[in-house]
Every structure is written in structure tokens, then in C-alpha cells.
Amino acid sequence: MNFRSWISVVTGLGIALATAGAPVQAQTAKPVAVRAAYIPVVTWLPAWVAKEKGFFAKHGLDVTLSVAQNLSVLPGTVGRQFEFVPSTAPDLLKAVASGLDVVATSGEVFETEDNASTYVMVGKDSGIKSAQDLKGKLIATPTIGGVIHVATLYWLKKNGVDPASVRAVEVPFPNMADQLKAKRVDAVEALEPFVGALKAQGNVALTAPLLSAGKEVIFPFWISSGEWARANKSTVTAWKASLDDAIAFIKQNPDEARSILAHYTKLPEAVVKATPFPTYRTAITAKDIEVWGSVLREVGQLATTVDSQKLVVQ
Known part of the structure; x- marks a missing residue:
């Protein structure tokens, strides 16, 4: 083998080894399948926008949305039927007090003095x-x-x-x-x-x-199985990022957002046009949950102590 041939062999072998040891950039990671429930009211508009405008796909999620009617029964479905479902702080706290491992994974709507719903x-x-x-x-x-x-x-x-x-x-x-x-x-x-x-x-x-x-309190938000959320924080992050993109889109394109609202709620056009958007926000803290823990104790609906610090995974 002459010197030039030897160089070609060594160079080819080096390229082959480098390619074998490096990730293939041309291949796209398979989207993560996610199942989510929603109630057909304006509260859940960001999820619909994220689905229709491709924000879920942008963040690597393949989301299937299913309509539900009774929000209070949804905590028991996470980890089995759904990865994300709507809930409220009282429902979450009561579910945890009863022994369910459920956590908040993203905010959705806050009730505020200047935008009450x-x-x-x-x-x-x-x-x-x-x-x-x-x-x-x-x-x-x-x-x-x-x-x-x-x-x-x-x-x-x-x-x-x-x-x-x-x-x-x-x-x-x-x-x-x-x-x-x-x-x-x-x-x-x-x-x-x-x-x-x-x-x-x-x-x-x-x-x-x-x-x-x-003056400003968490209203409905998204919850998941605690075990699943702790093991899939990247998916939780992608879910929240998708909703953030959707919220920005709603602010910049209210008319198109209302068209999506009409599609999912089946409300008449006049009602859709007159429906005010609530205050959407995905950040949620243990303090937001604990506010409602205090309220529940005041009205005699929560006897068990629940550690709110363990109820948020973001």
C-alpha cells in the first residue's frame, strides 16, 4: 500500500468512527405523545391555540385534546387517561388529602381585580x-x-x-x-x-x-400525576413553553384567537366576540395553592394538613 492509499484509508476510518460516535443531527426526535383534557370555555384557549398554531409541535409534543364536562372528577384520571388535566386549588388539595399523588404543572388563569371573570x-x-x-x-x-x-x-x-x-x-x-x-x-x-x-x-x-x-389569585390551572411529572420534567417544560407561546399569540392576534375559541366552544359568533379574555399566566407557585388551603380550612372543607411546597412541579 503506498503512502497516499494509506492516508485515504486512515482518513476514511476516522470519519467512520467519528460519525458512529456522534448523534445524527439530520434525524428529528420523535414527538412526545401527550393526552390532555379540557373544558369547553375560554379558560382553556391557550391549549387550543397551541394545538392549532403548531406550538405544541414546535416544542416536541404530539398532543391529543379531549373534551370533558366535569372538572372536579379529573384529578383521578391523570396517570391513566391523561397527562394533563384542568383543575383548581380546592380540587387539587382535596385530591391530595384523600391520598392521590397529583401536582400542579402549569398555571392557566389568574383572577385579578382589574379583570375578574x-x-x-x-x-x-x-x-x-x-x-x-x-x-x-x-x-x-x-x-x-x-x-x-x-x-x-x-x-x-x-x-x-x-x-x-x-x-x-x-x-x-x-x-x-x-x-x-x-x-x-x-x-x-x-x-x-x-x-x-x-x-x-x-x-x-x-x-x-x-x-x-x-387581589390576585390562581383560578384554574393544569395538573398531572406527581410520579409522571417528576419523571418527565422536560415534557412539563415543553407544555408550559407551548402555552406561553400561545398566550403571546392571543395577545397579538385576538381575532384569530377568537376564531379558535368559536371552533372549540361552539358558541355563537356574537357571544365569542363579546367574551373577554381572562388573565392567562403559566407561572404557578406553592404560595398560590396555599392561599386556597387557608380558604378551605376557614370554611371547614380541609381538615388534613397538606404540604403545598410539594404540590408544584415546573
């Missing part, structure tokens, strides 16, 4: 003007054990009314206006866009109950 509404001729006037009254709530009703009970207690003096009945948001008009209930706990429709009919907002817990 939930109100206790009463008829304009009801004579109800304060918390004291609700003693012995019947309130329609989407979920008796849910965050909105917990907040209403806390608001009542802060204003000197025994929460036990008020009765509650579960009524879906779309049916609340009819129930209030027919005087089958004395007040309703309504969420946008239903608040806007109720106000248009002359009904009156008595309070924004969530704000009784603070």
Missing part, C-alpha cells in the same frame, strides 16, 4: 344587596365543592354570614339565567361569557367571590 349575580328586583341578604337563600353554583362556591362561602363568612345558612344547588352555567329569571334560585355563581349575558338582562353583580381570597 366570576361573579355572584342577583336579579335587579331581588332586594338582595349584600352578603347579609343571602341568609337562607338558594344559590345556583356549577359545582357545590368547586372553587367558585368555596370562594362564595368564604366571602359570606368574611362578611359575618354563616356559610351553613345558605343553600346551594348545582346548575350548569348556560341554564343559570333561566333559573334566576324564573326565581327558582335567588342568586347564581356565573362565569364569563354568561356574566355578560346576565348583565345585559338587567341582573346585578353582587361580588366577585374569588377576589375574597386576594
